[in-house]
Amino acid sequence: MTHRFKQASVLLMALLMLFYGCGFKAEVLANTATENSPEITEPTAQTDPAFTGEIEDTKKKSPELDPGEQAILDANGITATEDTGKMDASGNYILGETASGGTVTCSTSLRTLASRSFGDEPCYKKFQRAAGWDDGVIYSSDFASPDGSDIITTTTPILRISDNGVDQIAYCADPSLNIPSEVVGPNGLVTYNRESWNVQSGRIRNVMWHGYHDGNSGEYYVQTWAAIRVIAGIGAYTDYYMTDPTVANLVNTLSYQNPNNWDASWSIVPEREEAVWNASTKRQETGWFQTYCNNIADHGTYTVTLPSGVHALLRNTSGQVYSDVTDQFTIYDDDDFMLYADGSYQGEVSANITPTTIKRHSSDAGNPDACVIYAPDVPDTQRLFVSLAVGQSPLSSGFRANFTGATGDAQLQKTDNRTKEKLAGATFGLYDMKDNLLKQGITDENGQWNVTDLVFGDYYFKEIAAPKGYELNPAKLPFTVDGIRDMVTVVMANEPKKGPFQFIKQDAETREPLKGVTFVLYGCDEKHPHNDLQDDKIKSCWQTIVGTRISGTDGKIDFGNLYAGEYQLVETKTVPGYAKPMGQWRVTIDPEAVETVKITAKGTAPAFVKDGNALKVDNQKNDKLPFTGGNGDHRAALMLAGMVFFLAAGILALILKKRNLKNPKESSEKIERKEENESEK
Incomplete structure (x- = not known):
């Protein structure tokens, strides 16, 4: 049992070692395939592990190669080119410099270029090369080959030359040569000089503008490079390049179109306007300030600030007035405006205006339509196409409007x-x-x-x-x-000036004031010679009663302040025992005269006298003046009545006398009869 267990353990260990060996070999093969595969995406400068996004004063080391990358270089006898370790403000690797003090940079580390494949270009071929073609093979990012059979998604290393303060995309003129590096320059960095000959072609400039001109818009880098080579007559693959529709469009169409706003101009006409009064709108108005745009495709806006009290009417290119504004307005650079103010506004309104619209032009005054070639000072290194910088300048114009006031x-x-x-x-x-x-x-x-x-x-x-x-x-x-x-x-x-009119009524002998005497003051509104007396019927006159006054215990009659002019004063009632005057008085008020009141007696009225500053008029008692009082000249009336009485008595006596003369007998008989009657008595 133990022996069998030992045998099983040995067999298991052998299998594990076999799997490990196979796995290692597969990894090496996989790494090799990866390096040669067009589907692997190369990190950009932003994703490169060596790029931190910060600018360092000290040298920045290139990313270390992993064992697989190093093994590939060793197997092909390639020594990786070292970077300078310096980067510009945009995070690009500095590769060289220009004679005028500019820099040559690449978006990708040289060590990365040395160890990885780009597009269909294997890394073990010449690696110090920017994007381009060689023998009909495309090295570019995001570019489909003309027959549509291959789509390349790897990142193209982008070259730039920053010269004269302007950063420009550079394109390889000789893709079979190396890109610049620290190790090939005699003094560390390659120095690039403008060649004595220029590719004098506005078409190349236009292709660079409409193509990959700033790295993040326009057409793709390698297609722009191909179009440049076609126009410049460089390379043997012109027909092949032109099979690509983007290249063909750049060459056949866009190369004839200047950059937008090339040599643009913008102005406001007229420069000066005199505001005039518009009777229908009741305001001061200028004419229209019209904007003129020339060679402007990329339109901007402009802003005008108005002083208080001034309005602006805005008009678009269709002639439609679309707004009435004050204070400040911002409108399109091809819209017009006019100013108006009320009639009281006076002053000059003026401004120098800089719209957001820009004028594009060559920043190289000596070669306005050129693309130049920068040549290195060492052999076997790329020459670089660089368009003259398309510079831009602000546009400006001004206006004045004078409001003189209506x-x-x-x-x-x-x-x-x-x-x-x-x-x-x-x-x-x-x-x-x-x-x-x-x-x-x-x-x-x-x-x-x-x-x-x-x-x-x-x-x-x-x-x-x-x-x-x-x-x-x-x-x-x-x-x-x-x-x-x-x-x-x-x-x-x-208001006409007035003068005071007052007086005192007094006893003619005692000079004592008389209380209860009534006076009426009349006026006349007619402009004619006035009647002497108020009650004359010669013509209508003295019909307006100005006032009625009765004297008080002080005998004073006060009519207050009277307007300048003539008045008629009449005493209408006196006190018992006194006679009313047989006349009236004409009163003249002249406030500006030294003697503001003048009184003239009319008829047989007693005269006014001045006692100091006071005017006084007397009244006579009846026993002293039998004929005083009444309205009119009573004394004359009485005398006339007496005369009439005596005349009537005389006439009557004559009549009786004549009767006696006609009948003497009758008269005698009457006498006798009278005498008889007296004797009987």
């Missing part, structure tokens, strides 16, 4: 507050809202002062001197010139 007219109308008559001779000032006197003028015979060409805004009139006979009106008369009305009319009424 103007309008204003009219001041001066009137009498009572009669509404137009008043001439009033002096007024025109002020802005900061109380600055702008103009001064005097109302004409129509009571008007016209002010023209006022910039839209707020103003006010203020009276400086009133017309004669009127009170100064200190009020401000604000108004706005805004174009809504053709002329702004402002009306100010002035």
Whole structure:
């Protein structure tokens, strides 16, 4: 039993060793197949274990080869090229330099290139090679062979030359030669110089732009390389390259199309606009600021900042006005705008505008349409196609809009507050809202002062001197010139000046005040020569009662302040024992005269006298003045009545006398009969 157990153990150990040996051999074969398989994906610079994504000041070691990779190199007698250990800011491996101080880089470590296959190119062939063709074999990533039989998914090592501050994709001119390395340069790094001849072709530049021009857009790297070789006439496989539709499109079509916005121009026309008043919209408006785009395929936008009070209307390329904005607006570079403001706005609106649109051009002024070849200073090393850098510059333009402010007219109308008559001779000032006197003028015979060409805004009139006979009106008369009305009319009424009228009624002898005397003051609104007396019927006059006053214990009659003009004063009732005057008084009020009140007696009215500052008028008692009182000239009436009485008596006496002369007998008989009667008595 024990012996059988030992035999079984030995057999088991032998089987395990056999399986182990077979497995090791299978792993070696698998590794070999993997290195030669087109399906294995090479890590990019971002996935390469040697790349950490950080820029180091010290040399960075290339990734160590695993035993399988090293075994392949040893079996083929290949010594792996060492990297410089330096990387640029983008994580590319630095391989060489240019005479002008630029760098030559590769996206993949040289040691990785030395130990792995790329596409259909086995690693044991010349490995220091960038993407390209050799004997009709394609070395590229993500590229289908022209017959569609093979799809390659491995990563192509991308070369770049950074010269004159611009990073450009480089393409191998001689794919059978090595790429630059540290070990082949006489001083460590290969130095590249521009060759004296240039491939003067805008078509090559265009292919590089539309193809793999920045590493992450456009067509694929190797197809771009193939199109360059076709146009440059390099290589024996032109017909083969052109069977690829992408290469054919680059050569036949895109090579004739300049980079987008090549030598583009952009401007705003006109550069200056004067805003004018639009009577229909009631605002100041500029014309349209139109944008002109030339050679622009990649459009951008532009931004304009507006001052407060200014609006912009926006218009698209179809002529449609689509927005009314303030403060700031951003629109497409081919849209137009116009500005407007109200009539009061004054100032210049201007801006230098830089749109997001760019102009593309060659960054090499000496060779605007060239692709150049950089040649190394050591043999057996690739020359490199590099397009002249497609540089770009900002576009800009400017505009100015001048708003002078619209103007309008204003009219001041001066009137009498009572009669509404137009008043001439009033002096007024025109002020802005900061109380600055702008103009001064005097109302004409129509009571008007016209002010023209006022910039839209707020103003006010203020009276400086009133017309004669009127009170100064200190009020401000604000108004706005805004174009809504053709002329702004402002009306100010002035109150005529007044003068006080009062007097004292007194006894003519004692000078004692008389209480209870009634006076009525009349006015006349008609502009005509007035009747002497209020009760005259010559014409309608003195019909307006201004006031009725009765004297108090002090005998005072006070009609208060009266407007300038003429009045009629009538004593309508006196006190018992006194006679009413036979006349009336004409009162003239002139507030601006030295003597503001003048009184003229009409008829036989007693005169007013001035006692100091007081006016006084007397009343006579009846026994002293038999003919005083009444309305009108009573004394004359009585005299006339007496004369009429005496005249009637005389006429009656004559009539009786004539009767006696006609009948003497009858008269005698009457006498005798009378005498008889007397004797009987």
